[in-house]
Amino acid sequence: MTKAIRFENVWKKFGLRYWSIREAIPSLFGLKGGSLSDFWALQNVSFEVEEGGAFGIVGPNGAGKSTTLKLLSGVMKPTKGKVEVRGKVSSLIEIGAGFHPDLTGRENIYLYGAILGLKKREVERKFDQIVDFSGLEDFLDTPLKRYSSGMYMRLGFSVAAHVDPDVLLIDEVLAVGDIAFQRKCLERIKELRESGTTIVFVSHNLYAVKALCRRGLFLCQGKAQEMGEIGRVVHAYEDYVRKRGEGEVGMRRGSGEAEIVEVKLLNGDGEETGVFRTGDRMVVRMEYVAHRRIEEPVFGVTIRRADGLLCSAVNTRLDGFHIENIEGEGAVELEYRSLNLLPGTYRVTVAIHESEGMVPYDYHENAYTFEVRTDLGDEGAVYLEHRWRLDGKV
Amino acid sequence: MLLTIRGVIEYRELLLSLVIRDVKARYKQSFLGVIWAILNPLAMMLVLSFVFTRFIEVPTEGLPYPVFLYCGLLPWNFFATSLSSSAMSLVNNAHLVTKVSFPREVFPISAILVNLVDFFLASSVLFGLLLFYGVRLTFTLLLAPLMLLIQLFLTAGVGMVSSAMNLFYRDVKHIVNLGMMLWMYLTPVVYPTSLVPERYVPIYMLNPMAVIIDGYRKVILEGCLPNSVHLATATLISLIVLLVGHILFKKWEPLFAEMI
Numbered sequence: 001m002t003k004a005i006r007f008e009n010v011w012k013k014f015g016l017r018y019w020s021i022r023e024a025i026p027s028l029f030g031l032k033g034g035s036l037s038d039f040w041a042l043q044n045v046s047f048e049v050e051e052g053g054a055f056g057i058v059g060p061n062g063a064g065k066s067t068t069l070k071l072l073s074g075v076m077k078p079t080k081g082k083v084e085v086r087g088k089v090s091s092l093i094e095i096g097a098g099f100h101p102d103l104t105g106r107e108n109i110y111l112y113g114a115i116l117g118l119k120k121r122e123v124e125r126k127f128d129q130i131v132d133f134s135g136l137e138d139f140l141d142t143p144l145k146r147y148s149s150g151m152y153m154r155l156g157f158s159v160a161a162h163v164d165p166d167v168l169l170i171d172e173v174l175a176v177g178d179i180a181f182q183r184k185c186l187e188r189i190k191e192l193r194e195s196g197t198t199i200v201f202v203s204h205n206l207y208a209v210k211a212l213c214r215r216g217l218f219l220c221q222g223k224a225q226e227m228g229e230i231g232r233v234v235h236a237y238e239d240y241v242r243k244r245g246e247g248e249v250g251m252r253r254g255s256g257e258a259e260i261v262e263v264k265l266l267n268g269d270g271e272e273t274g275v276f277r278t279g280d281r282m283v284v285r286m287e288y289v290a291h292r293r294i295e296e297p298v299f300g301v302t303i304r305r306a307d308g309l310l311c312s313a314v315n316t317r318l319d320g321f322h323i324e325n326i327e328g329e330g331a332v333e334l335e336y337r338s339l340n341l342l343p344g345t346y347r348v349t350v351a352i353h354e355s356e357g358m359v360p361y362d363y364h365e366n367a368y369t370f371e372v373r374t375d376l377g378d379e380g381a382v383y384l385e386h387r388w389r390l391d392g393k394v
Numbered sequence: 395m396l397l398t399i400r401g402v403i404e405y406r407e408l409l410l411s412l413v414i415r416d417v418k419a420r421y422k423q424s425f426l427g428v429i430w431a432i433l434n435p436l437a438m439m440l441v442l443s444f445v446f447t448r449f450i451e452v453p454t455e456g457l458p459y460p461v462f463l464y465c466g467l468l469p470w471n472f473f474a475t476s477l478s479s480s481a482m483s484l485v486n487n488a489h490l491v492t493k494v495s496f497p498r499e500v501f502p503i504s505a506i507l508v509n510l511v512d513f514f515l516a517s518s519v520l521f522g523l524l525l526f527y528g529v530r531l532t533f534t535l536l537l538a539p540l541m542l543l544i545q546l547f548l549t550a551g552v553g554m555v556s557s558a559m560n561l562f563y564r565d566v567k568h569i570v571n572l573g574m575m576l577w578m579y580l581t582p583v584v585y586p587t588s589l590v591p592e593r594y595v596p597i598y599m600l601n602p603m604a605v606i607i608d609g610y611r612k613v614i615l616e617g618c619l620p621n622s623v624h625l626a627t628a629t630l631i632s633l634i635v636l637l638v639g640h641i642l643f644k645k646w647e648p649l650f651a652e653m654i
Contacts, residue, residue, distance in 0.1 A: 014652060070651060074495035077648045089495070097489040102419040114411035115494055143422075 004198035010081035056213035087166025095156035101145035134158035242308030296355035480553030532617035551639030
């Protein structure tokens, strides 16, 4: 298989810089201020992506993900090493870069198309497709400054998604817009992937990374930590997040179209509590508000031990518990008939996702804590119902 | 250099789009719109004409001072505004410089072309003045585009260097503005070259803008040809500036995205 991207032992250094001549003068004379330290954004990173492949890059902020994309797009050059990209590259790096607020939607489609390397004729040919995808027919002659930020992104993505590049670089584009449009974007990206476009995808949305990519890279502080099959890469990243975030309440994110407003942990008597005994009944009650009608939502609950060990992860879709739609206020309850966890502190993550389980409406990571106590002397993570028997000569 | 010309041709649609963006955006917002392009030099011409005919009398060899002045003011304004806007062009398009990859010359060049549109619009006033004062036009007028071409070489060369330098040090835009003011007094914009003392002329004419402005007046107003030695020198200097400017620009180009 031919390689579309070759990233070979790449190093990238950023030197700290001076903003004005006044600051720069002392350094000319070797005075202090001249010895600003350099910063290595990438250290000996290598990977390859075959033609038509989809490659995911994950890692914490400042890991070097964006730098990698900038090197791939040719905006920056590596300090050491080699970057080779075959074919026409298009970036969904900053959607709408180059839009002008005073121009109309129509004018901006042409402008952004030209910036992304389309000829005027090509834009004309794809114009209807672009407009159709964006769903903004009625606003084509409105200046962009009157657009909401959601509409802005729609227009930007719609143009960018129709450039038909050989290599598509995507950076966190799915973090914006409403869920319906986010799904549309993901669908379009999948479509491009199926039609043979090579894709490099950077995202914090690990579901989307796993859904889109087969292989990937986990970067941390400019170094490759794990590379290869995407499941392994994401797992390594999750491990890292867990270790670093030990004892911390995780982040809350999501589009907010539906929110989990209250989470209660109830015991066998239906009382709210934070302490359970091994084998108790536990109910996780999630009270939600859906700000609009949401079709086929998926609710999920995860339990982790304080050290990060994943004890249980379930969701309504996997369990075949189908919810037609939700609108307004309501609650979903998950019952664990017998909570067979051994003593320790546990953290609960709750989430509402769209039907594919890829983009969250609301996601509370490790936000709820409970403790388990017991009279049992078992060691380990879970209590497995057991019995001893002696079979031998007495 | 040849590669760049090819690059510019390849990216001409982008270049054109950026020019259209800036021209449209500039005139959409303002109440008077396109009229500003004419009003600016016109107002300057009126005030300066008043000062230099009533307070200080500038000899213009029989030409009406307003025509004389406008013929120099017009290309000078084009030069000065082009340089200050091309100096800012990379910084103002930072989001594009850091995100999308294409030859960066597109930015300073499109900034210059935007001002070229204004230059053409404001030229209409010159033709009005020529008619009004009954200045007889001759075939030498056909050489005016040559002056413009030399001026464009010079502008592009200085513009590329200042846009890149301004990225490294934001002070550069102030230096450009100061420099333009000083440069204007060393160029025959409000006064004729004939006022320059004989012994300074060889040095004075090393300033390409002096030759160019003087050249415009000669071919448009006076119906005669510019001094060929001066013109050749100015062309050579402008081309060298363009070449050196471009080499420096290309040398610094890989650093742009990091420096913004």
